[in-house]
Amino acid sequence: MLKLVDLSRTDLNLLVLFEVVLDERHVGRAADRLKLSPSAVSHGLGRLRRLLNDPLFLKTPKGVVPTARAVELSAPIAELLARVRSVISTAEPFDPASSARRFTIGAPDGVSAVFLPPLLDELRRTAPSIDLGVRQLLPVPGETSPERAWRNAFTDLEDRAMDIAVVPSDHIPARFHSRGLYEEDFVVAMRAGHPFAVDPTPERYCEMQHLVVSLTGDPHGFVDEALAKQGYSRRVALTVPNFMFALAAIAETDLISALPRRFVAIHAAHFGVVTVEAPLPLPRFRLNAVAPKVAMMDTGLAWLFGILGKGAAVRIEAG
Incomplete structure (x- = not known):
């Protein structure tokens, strides 16, 4: 016969503690976020471990990592807390003007x-x-x-x-x-005065040295797929890990790069970077x-x- 759990003896705040420790992966940061002492968080974790019959979080030099059981419990606990918060919010409406979330x-x-x-x-x-x-x-x-x-x-x-x-x-x-927030397409960005801006043809585009944004350093991207469909290829002379680094790099070199139009429109002026329309169709x-x-x-x-x-x-x- 299924044994019923006596919720009157269970502190549901322990589930909030579980959620925050899972999010932070660190007892000290979880304590700061919960406005508790690290020892109080550790004590709560001990109670939670006994309640759920699992270590839940294992210590590492950089913090804690969840056990397989903790990962398994993360979704149902998140759903439960979301429902509880929804119930509470009906009694005390969320007020952005005073909230400190x-x-x-x-x-x-x-x-x-x-x-x-x-x-x-x-x-x-x-x-x-x-x-x-x-x-x-x-x-x-x-x-x-x-x-x-x-x-x-x-x-x-x-x-x-x-x-x-x-x-x-x-x-x-x-x-x-x-x-849906917005649609984005790509333009070709380069330093002011770059010769490519004078005659931006597909052939001259392929003759240029290119910069690609790639965290892994993989130089092949969607532009190369678009070029290949039209029988073209290019040389990727440099990869960088993010778009801001890309703007800084092309501002000081002869490299060109296909970058998101709206991103460039907001930030290009700070770097002295200009744009032209891509000389071939690129994805939106x-x-x-x-x-x-x-x-x-x-x-x-x-x-x-x-x-x-x-x-x-x-x-x-x-x-």
Whole structure:
């Protein structure tokens, strides 16, 4: 016969402690976030381990790592806490003006550089005590399938490693809520006075030395796929790990690079970089904000999701 658990003897705050330790992977940081002492967090973990009959978190030189059981429990605990928060929020509505919550948004760096300025401006005006963390998202190395390239972002959302992801993909699993923020295409960026700007033909494009943004250093990208379809190839002379580094590099060299149009429009002037239209068709991407549907029951998260979309729309209209 199934043994019923006496919830009256169970401190549900332990589940919140579990969530924060899982997110931070560090007892000290979890203690700071919970406004507890490290010893109180350690004591709570001891109670939680006895309750769930598993070590849950194992010590490492850099913090703690979850056990297989903790990973297995992460999704149902996150769902349970989201439902509890939703119930509580109906009694005490989320107020951005007084809230001191912290949210984490994940996005590729060329994307966060577009939506972050208007979002920060909106937070400054309407929610001055809310803090943000921004994580850089990267596609799975070597993965060419759009359905699977951003699968790690969906896993991190369900693991509560972040609250919202912004990904350049329309392949969103049904268990997630999504909203289109804007569409992005690519232009060719270079230093002011670069000779390519005078005659930007496909042939001259292929004669240039190119820079590609690639965290892994892999020089092959979607531009090479587009070139190959028309019988062209190019030389990639340099790869760099992010888009800001790309702007700094092309500003001081004869390298050229295909970069996101909206990102360049916002930041190119700071580097003295100019752009021309690509001399061949390049892919367009829709940027979608994504969060688990169950997490959207959290009125605070739903509010942030809404102003994220509003801020992106304002930025695009202004641009």
